[in-house]
Amino acid sequence: MFRNLLRLFRYRGLILSLVARELKARYRGSVLGFLWSFINPLLLLSIYTFVFTVVLPNPNPIMQPYALFMFCGILPWNWFASSLMESSGALVSGGNLIKKVLFPAEILPLVNVFANMVHFFLGLVILVAFIIGYRHWPDPSGLLWFPVVVLVQLVFTCALALFFSALTVHFRDIRDLLSNLLTFWFFATPIIYVWNDPNVIKYHRLFNLNPFTHLAVTYQEILFFPGDVGHAKWLVALGGFSIALFLAAYWFFDRLRDSFAEAV
Amino acid sequence: MTPVIELVNVSKIYRRYSGKQFSTLKSALLQRSILRDLRPSEVLPALNQLSFSVPKGSTYGVIGRNGSGKSTALKLVAGITKPTSGTVRVDGRISALIELGAGFHPEISGRENVYINGIMLGLTRREVRQRFDDIVDFAELREFIDAPVKTYSSGMYMRLGFAVAIHVDPDVLLIDEVLAVGDEGFTHKCLDKFAEFKRRGKTILLVTHSLGLVERFCDEALWIDAGQAREHGDPRRVIDAYLTAVEKGEETLLATTTAKAVAAAEAPSTDAETRTAEPATAESGETGLQDMFKAIEGRWGSREVEITSVLLLDRSGQASFVFHSGDPVTVRLKVSSARPTDDFVFGVSLFNADGVCCYGTNTYLEEMTLERLEGDAEVTFAIDSLDLVEGTYKLDVAVHKRDGYPYDYHRLLYTFRVKSRTHDIGIYRPHHRWAFSGGIRFRDET
Numbered sequence: 001m002f003r004n005l006l007r008l009f010r011y012r013g014l015i016l017s018l019v020a021r022e023l024k025a026r027y028r029g030s031v032l033g034f035l036w037s038f039i040n041p042l043l044l045l046s047i048y049t050f051v052f053t054v055v056l057p058n059p060n061p062i063m064q065p066y067a068l069f070m071f072c073g074i075l076p077w078n079w080f081a082s083s084l085m086e087s088s089g090a091l092v093s094g095g096n097l098i099k100k101v102l103f104p105a106e107i108l109p110l111v112n113v114f115a116n117m118v119h120f121f122l123g124l125v126i127l128v129a130f131i132i133g134y135r136h137w138p139d140p141s142g143l144l145w146f147p148v149v150v151l152v153q154l155v156f157t158c159a160l161a162l163f164f165s166a167l168t169v170h171f172r173d174i175r176d177l178l179s180n181l182l183t184f185w186f187f188a189t190p191i192i193y194v195w196n197d198p199n200v201i202k203y204h205r206l207f208n209l210n211p212f213t214h215l216a217v218t219y220q221e222i223l224f225f226p227g228d229v230g231h232a233k234w235l236v237a238l239g240g241f242s243i244a245l246f247l248a249a250y251w252f253f254d255r256l257r258d259s260f261a262e263a264v
Numbered sequence: 265m266t267p268v269i270e271l272v273n274v275s276k277i278y279r280r281y282s283g284k285q286f287s288t289l290k291s292a293l294l295q296r297s298i299l300r301d302l303r304p305s306e307v308l309p310a311l312n313q314l315s316f317s318v319p320k321g322s323t324y325g326v327i328g329r330n331g332s333g334k335s336t337a338l339k340l341v342a343g344i345t346k347p348t349s350g351t352v353r354v355d356g357r358i359s360a361l362i363e364l365g366a367g368f369h370p371e372i373s374g375r376e377n378v379y380i381n382g383i384m385l386g387l388t389r390r391e392v393r394q395r396f397d398d399i400v401d402f403a404e405l406r407e408f409i410d411a412p413v414k415t416y417s418s419g420m421y422m423r424l425g426f427a428v429a430i431h432v433d434p435d436v437l438l439i440d441e442v443l444a445v446g447d448e449g450f451t452h453k454c455l456d457k458f459a460e461f462k463r464r465g466k467t468i469l470l471v472t473h474s475l476g477l478v479e480r481f482c483d484e485a486l487w488i489d490a491g492q493a494r495e496h497g498d499p500r501r502v503i504d505a506y507l508t509a510v511e512k513g514e515e516t517l518l519a520t521t522t523a524k525a526v527a528a529a530e531a532p533s534t535d536a537e538t539r540t541a542e543p544a545t546a547e548s549g550e551t552g553l554q555d556m557f558k559a560i561e562g563r564w565g566s567r568e569v570e571i572t573s574v575l576l577l578d579r580s581g582q583a584s585f586v587f588h589s590g591d592p593v594t595v596r597l598k599v600s601s602a603r604p605t606d607d608f609v610f611g612v613s614l615f616n617a618d619g620v621c622c623y624g625t626n627t628y629l630e631e632m633t634l635e636r637l638e639g640d641a642e643v644t645f646a647i648d649s650l651d652l653v654e655g656t657y658k659l660d661v662a663v664h665k666r667d668g669y670p671y672d673y674h675r676l677l678y679t680f681r682v683k684s685r686t687h688d689i690g691i692y693r694p695h696h697r698w699a700f701s702g703g704i705r706f707r708d709e710t
Contacts, residue, residue, distance in 0.1 A: 013388065014384060021369055021376060096363070096367075099344065101362075261344055262345065
């Protein structure tokens with residue numbers, strides 16, 4: 001298993017090319033091309049902002065400006081959710097490759113995660129534009145945590161991507177199951193509402209079980225709320241958990257590896 | 265010499281899961297039967313204790329029928345699948361031409377696909393850059409290289425895939441029936457490339473149905489049948505053994521075809537028999553006459569004289585269904601007559617697969633005066649030399665009255681095959697000889 005992990009490192013050139021290909025191929029043929037990477041989150045953001053400031057206004061003053069607050073959570077969530085949705089089908093749709101070319105299959109789901117990470121980074125550009133527009137400056141010291149939270153999310157997402165992609169080969173229903181799970185998961189995470197809301201505090205114990213809570217809250221503390229990143233210790237714990245989860249998922253993937261060429 | 269590829273007692277078992285059980289996770293969980301359902305319901309041995317080794321620098325051909333396990337063996341060597349038991353050992357860099365352009369993405373350009381495909385096959389980015397021009401020139405796609413691959417024709421697609429794979433510069437090249445790509449010119453280019461590989465001492469493992477290619481290119485051949493090695497060694501010998509077995513297989517196939525046709529013809533003939541008792545006998549005879557020149561399988565007639573058995577015999581008097589062009593063939597009919605009769609004609613004709621009558625004759629046309637038929641008899645129609653080109657043929661046999669009223673007509677019920685080493689065309693192959701004089705000379709290869 002560890003030898004395979006090392007081999008994965010040797011294939012980084014291929015991962016890189018495939019990520020580039022994924023990004024190029026996605027918008028090939030569309031008029032706006034790469035601009036969609038910016039337009040998609042903007043449109044999503046505008047509808048959420050409309051609903052939660054005009055239709056169902058949320059009076060909690062710490063969440064103002066609301067659009068910016070929500071953007072801090074929704075951007076990493078999109079990375080997470082699209083990575084899982086795409087990677088769960090990666091082995092099945094890349095079946096031709098697995099059957100005919102000798103190369104480590106785990107590359108396929110990982111490429112989806114990385115490609116979506118690039119989208120995430122492009123989204124950050126818009127976020128920065130919003131921050132400048134609202135003149136709502138984050139704490140500079142907290143920004144040091146930003147690479148950490150991105151890394152933790154990367155490891156966590158990769159782990160789940162490996163797990164679900166391997167499982168989808170044998171159980172095609174995973175994809176439908178997953179899309180529902182993700183909707184549920186989205187609302188169970190403090191993204192459109194705030195972690196410190198009195199109604200939420202009652203259920204903190206439950207929320208703590210949701211790994212993405214800690215990612216979302218950390219992002220908000222880094223980018224939105226003034227003051228320290230109080231959630232950092234949770235983040236470190238989640239980091240450890242993610243590494244363990246990644247190893248477990250990789251082990252699982254490795255065990256199923258030989259069945260892929262026959263089952264896809 | 266040390267073997268570069270070595271398979272020792274390799275078995276590969278494919279498991280088949282009955283569809284319902286494995287299709288949904290939910291039902292598996294609900295019924296708490298997930299562990300039981302994960303067990304295969306059926307096993308399918310693709311390879312069974314296969315061992316062979318390919319010495320360094322040799323070209324090794326693998327032949328066998330469809331589904332015999334050739335491609336599975338190749339995939340094991342390539343490392344794409346793992347053997348269920350046994351060991352597979354390969355030294356050096358492998359390039360597998362199993363499916364060309366397998367990793368191409370239709371939306372992006374040929375150029376980018378070449379890079380990604382090359383890296384996928386084990387090159388570094390720099391190596392691809394160095395070989396890029398060679399690859400594009402080999403594929404003859406210079407002017408289209410920046411167009412998206414989805415706009416390529418299938419031939420262009422294959423050519424590009426082939427060009428990338430061949431430029432990986434492997435120590436071991438695995439080829440699975442991919443030479444059928446491209447036009448004549450490109451095929452020649454591929455063969456030249458293989459020859460170059462051979463000269464440079466690389467090892468080639470070739471899986472193909474093209475026996476000519478094996479005979480021409482390979483140093484050694486292996487014939488796999490039902491997952492086991494049937495024969496290996498000198499290509500010529502292996503191919504001959506294989507062809508003999510194929511003929512035998514065809515023989516059984518044709519035997520069942522014939523048996524089926526006869527059985528099918530038998531079924532409606534029971535109606536015909538009941539009809540003969542009615543006054544409509546003459547009418548059924550007429551329809552029979554109308555059908556005479558239509559190539560529809562069947563059997564009809566009044567059965568006052570019956571053909572009870574039809575056999576095709578080869579040179580040694582054995583019943584056979586496969587003959588070589590130019591062989592002697594004997595058609596032997598057993599007939600039996602319920603009542604003595606003096607009005608009877610025996611006829612035989614041959615049809616090819618298109619339903620064209622190649623030859624037809626009967627005893628009346630040949631002005632034989634047959635006097636009397638009584639009880640059981642045997643009729644033999646001997647052809648000294650079956651001068652037909654390769655193909656599948658059908659045989660008509662009949663016994664009828666001089667005016668055409670059928671006693672027993674067997675239309676196209678007997679199928680046989682003519683084989684030939686020459687791929688000449690048409691129907692009839694006259695006995696012939698070529699002669700040249702003057703400034704023409706052919707190399708005498710015999």
